[in-house]
Amino acid sequence: MLNGRRGFLKDSVPVAGLCPQGAYGIQDCLRSGFSSVKNELLPSHPLELSEKNFQPNKDKMNFSTLRNIQGLHAPLKLQMEYRAARQIQRLPFLPSSNLALDTLRGNDESIGFEDILCDPAQSEMMGEPHLMVEYNLGLL
């Protein structure tokens, strides 16, 4: 179980979700290639940002509604369960089934595009294990 800074799935993606990925906010040319101002300011596809933020936004909306209806304890308990489930992952370079997380979210009873397209279990690319673990632990 890895507890690095980047080990958890992010709670939300910043609005300018395309800022450079490297350390100190500068584009890491060696690893991610050159950047252009246009690429950083505008998303290349109208759906790109909304799809990245869809799950976090949906969760936020649901938790806030739940808090208004049932009080603070309800989203707190649920979020505790989510955090616990998110920790059940394999090493970063191996595909995790996320079974507990899916069950909590209700994704085990529905099929969407994320089950059909770009299935991570069938990805043809693999990351370098050492680099991925270091990135996960925040050492990179």
Place this chain on the structure above:
Amino acid sequence: MALSNVLHAPAAGFNFDHAARNAELEGLFDAQIPKPVKTGTTIAGVVFKDGVVLGADTRATSSEIVADKMCSKIHYIAPNIYCCGAGTAADTEKTTELLSSNLTIFSLNSGRNPRVVMAVNILQEMLYRYHGQIGASLILGGVDCTGNHLYTVGPYGSVNTMPYLAMGSGDLAALGILEDGYKPDLELDKAKELVRAAIHAGVMNDLASGNNIDICVLTREGVDHIRPYQVSQYKDKRKTKYKYGAGTTAVLTEKVVPVKLEVVEETVQRMDTA
């Protein structure tokens, strides 16, 4: 192959990595970009006394070429719910398949037949989420425990319900016939004739609709998917098999040359049959 620039696993679902590159390439290969197959359609539905009648034409176009003369636009969603699809052919196909899968899972979990409103809600959420990028205009019709229902869902997620509906490029022509001929509580034959006439108007007056007319009748007792209900009078006589029978080609001359064989060596091997 381990890549050193991949630092976390790629997210599942739609991948927008090449969107910028495709936008740049758009101006360059104008003529050679394959156009998506649209159903450019007339679809219509009518609620009658005992259920719902859905109708559709069968032409799929790819800009100005007819891509499919016998495409099936009435899709199965659940035993009691069927859906006609207009718009981009692949989008309508996949969206209805996803919807059907989700409703099947629900039926298996709960042991009930799904209701039409549930199908409509799932569709609406999915299409609104993608802000019209999924080009599917659908007419859903079904019979469930609460009655006979007919809904239409637009590509941006708008939902409309009426006793008679038409969508697609030939919808105005079809709607004219429906507005004129619709009465509440029609009988089955009159309802089928009304839908047929509406689709026929679309076929006659819209370039992108044509060929045969399919009808699907949904009632409490079951589903009757009539494919084709009306065949187009303009059929071409192309053969699908190009196999010619014996004797098609005439024999002009015949010459037989016997091949002379010489016995070079002869060996006998006894088989042990004891």
